[in-house]
Amino acid sequence: MWHNTTDMSRWFFFLLAIAFGVVFGVVLGLLFGWFVYPVKYVDTTPDSLGIDYKSDYVLMVAEAYKAEGDLGAALRRLALLGNRPPGDIVREATLFAENQGYSDLDVNLMRLLSSALESGVPSPETPAP
Numbered sequence: 001m002w003h004n005t006t007d008m009s010r011w012f013f014f015l016l017a018i019a020f021g022v023v024f025g026v027v028l029g030l031l032f033g034w035f036v037y038p039v040k041y042v043d044t045t046p047d048s049l050g051i052d053y054k055s056d057y058v059l060m061v062a063e064a065y066k067a068e069g070d071l072g073a074a075l076r077r078l079a080l081l082g083n084r085p086p087g088d089i090v091r092e093a094t095l096f097a098e099n100q101g102y103s104d105l106d107v108n109l110m111r112l113l114s115s116a117l118e119s120g121v122p123s124p125e126t127p128a129p
Contacts, residue, residue, distance in 0.1 A: 047082035051096050054081055058093035059106055062113040071116055090114040 033039075046057060058078070065074040078086040094110040 046080045049081075051092070052100070054089070055093040055096045055100075055102075057081065058090055058113070059097065059102070059110060062090075062106075062109040065113050065116065066109055071120070074113060074116075087114060087117045090117060
């Protein structure tokens with residue numbers, strides 16, 4: 001049986017050229033994005049974080065509150081997350097933490113901070129595990 005090898009080689013080189021063009025375009029685009037015009041973040045604040053990172057930040061504020069017992073410092077730290085009431089921020093983060101499987105100790109720290117914000121009375125004492 002006779003095969004036309006010139007037609008096969010045309011298809012091969014055509015597909016090879018397409019693949020080379022795609023690879024070249026991706027590499028050129030990445031180099032351009034990384035080195036020529038990289039993203040520059042200027043004056044970003046923690047309120048631009050996603051809920052997962054905001055929850056981690058609230059947890060860190062709760063841990064600092066437990067260690068220091070300074071509700072004013074906790075309020076100042078929470079103010080970085082936006083102009084919403086701090087109690088709402090902590091409640092949202094606590095709900096996220098409960099649904100995402102944070103440890104009970106972490107969720108309890110966030111609840112302690114939330115209750116301190118609601119009552120306005122610092123009470124960082126929690127029972128030791």
